[in-house]
Amino acid sequence: MAVGSFFTSFDLSAFINALILGISIASIWLIAALGLTIIYGAVGVINMAHGEFIMLGAYSSYMLQSFLGLPFLLCVPASFLIVVAVGLILERGLIRYLYKRPLDTLLATFGVSLVLMQGVRLIFGSDPKYLAVPPIFSSNIQFAFVNISVFRVVVLLVTIAVVVALWALFYRTRFGVQVRAVMQDKEMAASFGVNADRVYMLTFALGAGLAGLAGSLFGVLNIVLPTMGAAYVVQAFLVVVVGGGTLAGSVAAGGATGELQSIFAYFTNDTFARFVLFVMIVVFLRIRPQGLFAPSAKRR
């Protein structure tokens, strides 16, 4: 049984392997959570359809690859754009009417997630789809006694690139200043001439697009299924909640939770590790309910 095997056999090289796997898990959780972080942090919407955006990203890649024969490396940005479009439509058609009712955005987006999941199932069926990648991605690399698949390294690098790009967008551009101003005080920003409505729309679309990008990567890591989103969405939410809804918070929270998951999994097994991790997060929130790095701005 899971608990019984605690500390029975400690193997240093396997442990270091687990630590490195933890970095990989962290990068996966983080890239799944980035879009959610932006949508929650900037727009204040709890987007339950985030998992389905991820799923849409994976299916976009699958469609482009199998019907248009697009190479995988082009599918990734294309999926980003497709899901951005979906996000735009959703924001204009539904979400913008609910900004004053945060709990209702949660419910409405859950309705959206049901519709998207069942819609995709009707179009593509429930059988798993696969994404093909260049052969170099499907090999493993050996570094000293550490063995890791190339694609996981790719995911890690993409995650780092996206985080850097987001940081640059939010802290080095005019649009970023506007987003942060709206985050801190919507009315005040609006009175200084920032079009808050437009900022919300673009941020929501950007967050959705990031989910699409993550989805096209997850489609390679796992099989593509209409229900695949559900596997990522809880973890993504936890990263956002633990991080406090800021970019830096999500990076730290993603790193910490991914690494802890891998370490617990090393001592027990994957599912039990997840249980322990979730319980730890509950206790953590008791001590620090605002998350790791909470914005000092006013709460909606």
Next chain:
Amino acid sequence: MNLYHKVSAQWLAYLVFYAVLAMVPLVVSDNFLLNQLSTYGVFAMLALSVSLCWGFGGILNLGQGIPFGLGAYGMAMTMQMQSQDESNPMPPFMLNNSLDHLPLFWVPFGNTTVGIVLALVVPTLFCAIFGGLMFRARVSGPFFAIMTLAMLSAWYTLILDIQPYTNGVNGITPPAALKLGELVVDPYSPGAYWLVLGLLIAATVVAKLMTLSRFGLVVQSIRNDAERVRFLGYNVAGYETAIYTVSGLFAAVAGCCWVILTQYVSPAQFDTTFSLSIVIWAGIGGRMSLMGAILGAFLIQGAQSYLGDAFLNTWLLILGGFFILVVRFLPKGLIGLVESALGRISIGSKKGGNGVSAPRLYPQPGE
């Protein structure tokens, strides 16, 4: 005054509604249909419990499957142990998972009374502890919803993981109906139907009295403005924990009833989709109204059973779309329509002048 808000008219509506439901077994002789209607009663109890903490307390709870599932597992364990005896002390699935003795936490379920008490106490205690932890930290609103979702997912993985003790994904299938002393509760009998209905009525009455009491008033004011209630000197976390725990107890009762009716429990009861559909029932029916939530459960589940076959593939699509429309345009749910309709009628009429006509205007479940 709007008849909808008149308490005596509300009680009358409940009376008529439950009187009709109680007479169903006299008309319906098909035992499978009766069993199906009883399970709707269980779902109605779940919708009631969500309405209590979400509609009245403002605590959106996406993890109502936790107390429901824990109660269901407790009851399933109790019923499973009724089939075991001295010569055969262990459920068969444990032998298949090569356990050599009964696990310690299964032992108390050998006694039916203790088992049922545990099936109710454990989930309630869990809600009290989890709710207490969260509310004292002032985790509220969407954050609390996410945490209940995470907790639900944690329980799901745990129950799956400890397969030798819970039979993992296959769940527990007690071979015989529940025996209470000499009495056998046959799930396909009017007796089981009336048992579930009786518990549903009891839960409704308790919930209604709670919402009408001082306690209920404080809880509703917390929903409207927690900060102001805190400034007035009330222990907000205490009230929130209390309403969340009571709602958890109702869900645990529903879980027990569910296993009595279906003789089956599996980790699917901890599935996020199930917990979210409870919220959908309450949301569509009307979360601010106990009656609305109950009717919502009957309506959606009834539609799923009867329309679901015709629209097998598009059912979730329809449900999701309908839910979006309700959230967008009818935050009070379908019962909100009744409220505005009654409001139009009652204008100008004398207080209580047409009290008798109220029940007719409530939509009755299509049976």
